Amino acid sequence: MNEQPKIGVFKYSCCAGCEFQLIYFQKHVIDMFEKTQITYCRMLQSGGHPEGPFDVALIEGAITEQWQADQLNRVRAVSRYLIPIGSCAVCGGVPAIKNTTEEQEIEKRVYTDTSLVHSMKTGAINDYVKIDGAVKGCPMGVRDLSELVISLLLDKRPEFVNCSVCVECKLAANICVLVAYNEPCMGPVTNAGCGALCPGHHRACYGCWGPMEDANAWALAGQFRLMGLTNDDIHRKFTEFGQPTTQWKAGQIK
Amino acid sequence: MSEAYLLSRKRLPDWIKSLAEIYTVLGPVPLRRGQTVFEPIASADLLNPNYCSTMLSPRLFIYPGCQKLFTVNRSTGQYVTADPRTQRPQLIFAIHPCDMHAISVLDRTFLAKYEDYYYRKRRDDTVTIVLNCNKACDSGFCDSMGTGPFLRLKQGFDVALTAREKDFIAEPASENGERLIGGRDFFERATAADLGEKEEIEQRAKRSFTKHLDTDGLPQLLMRHLDHTVYRRTADSRCLGCTNCTMVCPTCYCYNVQDRTGYDLMTTTRQRYWDSCQELHFAQVHGGNFRSSREARMRQFVTHKLATWVEQYGCFGCIGCGRCMTWCPTGIDLTEMAKEIQRDAAEK
Amino acid sequence: MPPKNENQNPLEPQTAIIEQHVEETDDIFSLYVRPQINDFNFRPGQFAMIGLPGYGEAPFSFSVIDPRSRMLVQTIRKAGTVVDALSALHSGGQVSFRGPFGNGWPLEKLDGKNVIVIAGGIGMAPLRPVIHHLIENRSRFGEIYLFYGVKTIEDLLFSDDLEKWSASIHVLLSADEVRQNCRLPVRQGLVTVLFDQLLEPLSDAVTFTCGPQIMMKFAAAHLILQGQAATDIYVSLERRMKCGIAQCGHCQIGAKYVCMDGPVFCLPDIQRFADTFL
Numbered sequence: 001m002n003e004q005p006k007i008g009v010f011k012y013s014c015c016a017g018c019e020f021q022l023i024y025f026q027k028h029v030i031d032m033f034e035k036t037q038i039t040y041c042r043m044l045q046s047g048g049h050p051e052g053p054f055d056v057a058l059i060e061g062a063i064t065e066q067w068q069a070d071q072l073n074r075v076r077a078v079s080r081y082l083i084p085i086g087s088c089a090v091c092g093g094v095p096a097i098k099n100t101t102e103e104q105e106i107e108k109r110v111y112t113d114t115s116l117v118h119s120m121k122t123g124a125i126n127d128y129v130k131i132d133g134a135v136k137g138c139p140m141g142v143r144d145l146s147e148l149v150i151s152l153l154l155d156k157r158p159e160f161v162n163c164s165v166c167v168e169c170k171l172a173a174n175i176c177v178l179v180a181y182n183e184p185c186m187g188p189v190t191n192a193g194c195g196a197l198c199p200g201h202h203r204a205c206y207g208c209w210g211p212m213e214d215a216n217a218w219a220l221a222g223q224f225r226l227m228g229l230t231n232d233d234i235h236r237k238f239t240e241f242g243q244p245t246t247q248w249k250a251g252q253i254k
Numbered sequence: 255m256s257e258a259y260l261l262s263r264k265r266l267p268d269w270i271k272s273l274a275e276i277y278t279v280l281g282p283v284p285l286r287r288g289q290t291v292f293e294p295i296a297s298a299d300l301l302n303p304n305y306c307s308t309m310l311s312p313r314l315f316i317y318p319g320c321q322k323l324f325t326v327n328r329s330t331g332q333y334v335t336a337d338p339r340t341q342r343p344q345l346i347f348a349i350h351p352c353d354m355h356a357i358s359v360l361d362r363t364f365l366a367k368y369e370d371y372y373y374r375k376r377r378d379d380t381v382t383i384v385l386n387c388n389k390a391c392d393s394g395f396c397d398s399m400g401t402g403p404f405l406r407l408k409q410g411f412d413v414a415l416t417a418r419e420k421d422f423i424a425e426p427a428s429e430n431g432e433r434l435i436g437g438r439d440f441f442e443r444a445t446a447a448d449l450g451e452k453e454e455i456e457q458r459a460k461r462s463f464t465k466h467l468d469t470d471g472l473p474q475l476l477m478r479h480l481d482h483t484v485y486r487r488t489a490d491s492r493c494l495g496c497t498n499c500t501m502v503c504p505t506c507y508c509y510n511v512q513d514r515t516g517y518d519l520m521t522t523t524r525q526r527y528w529d530s531c532q533e534l535h536f537a538q539v540h541g542g543n544f545r546s547s548r549e550a551r552m553r554q555f556v557t558h559k560l561a562t563w564v565e566q567y568g569c570f571g572c573i574g575c576g577r578c579m580t581w582c583p584t585g586i587d588l589t590e591m592a593k594e595i596q597r598d599a600a601e602k
Numbered sequence: 603m604p605p606k607n608e609n610q611n612p613l614e615p616q617t618a619i620i621e622q623h624v625e626e627t628d629d630i631f632s633l634y635v636r637p638q639i640n641d642f643n644f645r646p647g648q649f650a651m652i653g654l655p656g657y658g659e660a661p662f663s664f665s666v667i668d669p670r671s672r673m674l675v676q677t678i679r680k681a682g683t684v685v686d687a688l689s690a691l692h693s694g695g696q697v698s699f700r701g702p703f704g705n706g707w708p709l710e711k712l713d714g715k716n717v718i719v720i721a722g723g724i725g726m727a728p729l730r731p732v733i734h735h736l737i738e739n740r741s742r743f744g745e746i747y748l749f750y751g752v753k754t755i756e757d758l759l760f761s762d763d764l765e766k767w768s769a770s771i772h773v774l775l776s777a778d779e780v781r782q783n784c785r786l787p788v789r790q791g792l793v794t795v796l797f798d799q800l801l802e803p804l805s806d807a808v809t810f811t812c813g814p815q816i817m818m819k820f821a822a823a824h825l826i827l828q829g830q831a832a833t834d835i836y837v838s839l840e841r842r843m844k845c846g847i848a849q850c851g852h853c854q855i856g857a858k859y860v861c862m863d864g865p866v867f868c869l870p871d872i873q874r875f876a877d878t879f880l
Contacts, residue, residue: 147514150514150517153519154519154656154657155687155690156656156683156686156687157682157683159512162534163497163533163535164495164496164497164533166497166498166501167496167497167530167533170497170498170501170502171319171501173291173309173310173314173319175285175289175309176309176581176583179580180287180288180289180309181287185583188494188495188496188498188583189496212495213534213535214534215494215495216490216493216548218491219490219491219493220583222491222584223583223584323613324614326655326698328656331655331696333614333615335611335614363848363849366848367847367848367862368848369612370612370613370847370849371610371611371612371613371614372611477856480875480876507851508851508852509844509845509849509851510844510850510852511658511844511845511850513655513656513657515655515656522655524655526844526850529850529851531851536852537841537852537877538842539840539841539842540681541681544841544855544879545877550876550877553876554854554876554877558854562854563857565857566857
């Protein structure tokens with residue numbers, strides 16, 4: 001890429017942790033400021049050029065309101081690549097937990113006056129527009145983020161991590177918490193990239209990176225039941241991240 | 255035939271100490287809740303010679319999970335080969351016969367027509383001291399696979415140990431092995447009676463197996479039943495596609511290669527890391543995936559370990575350690591799949 | 603342990619210089635490459651791992667092997683990370699090069715036989731050196747047929763060559779869509795529509811084929827129905843190999859490594875395994 005690639009960062013329903021991760025990441029890599037140009041990022045700078053065009057649009061957060069979907073479509077039209085960053089954008093993440101309950105009931109739980117709330121069922125970014133890859137994680141992973149940025153500068157297709165957490169867990173030589181310690185670990189159906197952080201601390205993976213491709217959620221749910229989990233527990237595990245996804249649907253029994 | 259020696263259990267710490275002066279000694283160390291892991295040890299205090307099995311086999315000391323191949327400067331085209339060796343030569347202490355066999359199986363892949371530079375360097379730099387198993391482990395069936403409970407290799411390792419109540423019988427199998435024993439006053443010569451008792455221990459160990467697999471004609475049988483329903487059923491109902499089976503398998507050699515470039519966009523590092531045929535993208539080519547179904551991937555695992563490996567390398571790819579079924583989150587047992595195919599074929 | 607082999611590191615590439623970059627069709631280009639190696643020993647059907655540091659490497663077969671000028675030509679379809687990077691290179695550029703790997707076409711099986719060559723799309727590339735060999739040694743073979751199928755006429759590779767070749771061998775072309783004229787006659791349809799032109803008894807013919815696996819499957823089935831022995835059909839397969847030296851495992855089909863035992867296989871020898879799509 002000859003010129004500095006223009007990057008736009010857009011935030012929808014989420015905790016803003018991924019945008020923070022981006023800024024944190026940039027502070028570490030001073031070179032990045034010289035090599036890219038962030039033309040729109042509300043957390044980084046006021047103003048900017050939300051109208052684009054962008055070489056890369058990074059989208060944080062899930063879609064829960066109509067204006068977000070409308071803007072997303074406009075951003076897509078002026079961006080060469082559009083990449084969701086973080087679990088909310090990639091697979092619905094935490095905001096999508098509300099999909100498991102009736103919309104009005106959820107609204108009433110939080111607001112006394114719901115007349116000003118225009119919320120809808122939570123969707124991931126690729127439910128609305130075509131995406132060109134995804135930086136998964138909660139917050140998004142540094143390994144995939146750096147792969148994205150370097151790929152952009154080298155003008156190549158990024159190779160994101162797309163296997164199960166178990167791969168990284170075994171490479172890190174962690175003793176399997178599911179098999180050895182009977183912990184209900186989501187690792188086998190969760191996309192890797194975190195370096196098996198929780199199992200590395202003898203904790204069960206809770207799936208914050210969202211589903212891996214071709215995950216067999218049904219089989220893992222069955223195993224959890226054999227391990228003594230109730231259907232309710234299992235349902236929560238498969239809806240904490242990635243409620244709208246097809247890969248974990250089969251585990252979302254109730 | 256080379257000599258056999260005796261090492262009293264009381265003198266084991268002395269031996270370990272003297273070995274640790276020359277080598278990084280990697281031995282089985284107990285971890286919380288009954289697990290064992292191979293770790294560097296400076297003395298015999300931490301050592302647990304009665305261990306059953308480890309999650310990862312010592313393959314990782316010779317063929318690490320992630321390995322740097324070289325770095326290249328993108329502007330000058332200058333390559334710098336990575337040195338795969340560890341700072342000090344390493345010694346694997348008390349490796350079980352199945353795992354030693356597994357390394358000899360890996361040798362057939364990496365030290366073949368083309369020789370892997372990195373594997374060769376590590377292999378040559380590693381001393382192996384085998385400890386025969388006096389008792390079958392829970393899911394092991396090495397006796398059926400011809401890889402245990404006592405070592406059946408004649409070469410490719412350095413010393414074989416057999417544990418007795420008060421001492422170890424030590425049989426060196428290489429010049430290096432002779433050197434590790436020779437000149438050390440805590441070794442005594444073993445007698446014919448000692449070796450006779452070793453035979454007895456082996457026979458007793460063989461009788462302790464509860465898990466068996468009849469390998470007679472198995473490769474041909476599996477290749478005749480590539481479309482058996484057991485693959486589909488297991489893949490749908492139990493296989494998570496998590497790759498744990500292949501990650502813990504001591505003979506799995508597949509790797510993927512990746513280039514990572516630094517932020518200067520100048521230095522590229524090429525590295526390789528264990529890959530797995532159970533991973534969805536493993537057989538992907540542009541415009542297709544030759545094993546896109548979990549069923550196909552499951553069949554690949556079972557038929558490779560128990561059938562096609564024999565055609566490729568003249569030995570089974572399974573050494574009967576039982577790790578794949580132990581560490582499978584849903585406990586998928588490849589011997590059960592093979593047995594189901596055997597039963598169905600017998601009924602027809 | 604096998605004895606030590608004092609070879610250099612087979613995973614570390616050499617450098618090769620690009621002499622020329624030629625656009626063949628909209629999505630296919632050729633790189634003329636001169637590898638910096640002493641032993642120029644490449645056979646038709648073999649491949650090399652070519653790449654660029656930072657982008658990785660991929661297997662490419664040779665569409666021309668010229669020992670006199672020590673030049674290789676790779677004809678490549680634009681698909682994938684490595685190819686995208688290679689397609690931006692021009693003469694004077696450098697690529698990383700490892701090879702040759704694989705067995706190549708069994709040219710010795712063709713002597714005294716009728717020869718059928720079936721190419722589909724980019725599959726023409728690794729067969730071009732076979733045609734060169736056949737034409738250079740024309741008297742050693744019986745009738746020679748080249749069946750070549752493409753999507754549209756614009757996708758035809760090496761059209762100048764095809765015309766030249768048609769003077770000494772039967773060149774028969776087919777395209778899914780025939781929208782405009784071509785200097786050579788082109789029939790509409792899949793490559794198998796051309797098979798009625800085969801006059802020779804197939805029992806005495808050897809077939810080499812390379813192309814989409816579905817095309818090879820149907821072409822082979824067709825020929826076997828018409829009386830050809832399956833053992834006289836050779837197919838060239840494609841897999842995503844990472845090492846080229848039968849170690850990374852990616853290209854395995856049953857007991858065969860496409861990178862070392864192939865990429866050219868005698869049909870029944872590979873069909874006995876699962877996941878071939880043949």
